[in-house]
Amino acid sequence: MLTLYTYFRSSAAYRVRIALGLKGLPYASAPVHLVRDGGQQHSPAYQAINPQQLVPALTTEDGTVLTQSLAIMEYLDEAYPDRPALLPADALGRARVRALAQAVACEIHPLNNLRVLRYLMQELGTTEAQKTAWYQHWVCTGLDALEAMLASSGATGRFSHGDRPSLADCCLVPQMFNARRFGCPLENYPTIARIVAACEQLPAFQQAAPEQQPDAQA
């Protein structure tokens, strides 16, 4: 059985939850509370699983631990090729989907991660308002680019790439969840909004949503 180390509000874990749903793969959830107990990601037990002290991590069926959401999702795609694909069949399509996914996972998300926001406030002494301004600035910078990439390409369809959900959508939807949570202005992103609305009609996206996770209730 696959086991996902997850936190309901973690957008990186949310990506993998969507991917598991799209592939139709059952898994066990192992919640890691990022705030409680000083952050359970820092516990020796979790550090033994992921020395980066970040979620998600995934234990494969043979017990191997995988980290990094993009690597995990690509593993799932390669290890379960008979399930719906998260990447297109053609090299150019794969490059485009990876670029869209990385625009979220490598450009937007790392700047706004919990530990970065904490460092801003606790070590650099920013105010709550300054922290929020930082957050919104980097989200909007990234989303401006993503909107342009999606709106200008004929490869964009009902979803980020064509008419089937892909790795790009697995990254986009959680990022938009975070953007809404932090009050980012989103009116300039009509293409992204349309794609997110299409994704949110699918059970894989609905079941992966933070509010549906068992640890959201705890």
Ligand SMILES: N[C@@H](CCC(=O)N[C@@H](CS)C(=O)NCC(=O)O)C(=O)O
């Ligand atoms: N690049 C990593 C990012 C993982 C990551 O930053 N996870 C966040 C939650 S979304 C985390 O565990 N943060 C804990 C912390 O900042 O202490 C991935 O894609 O898996």
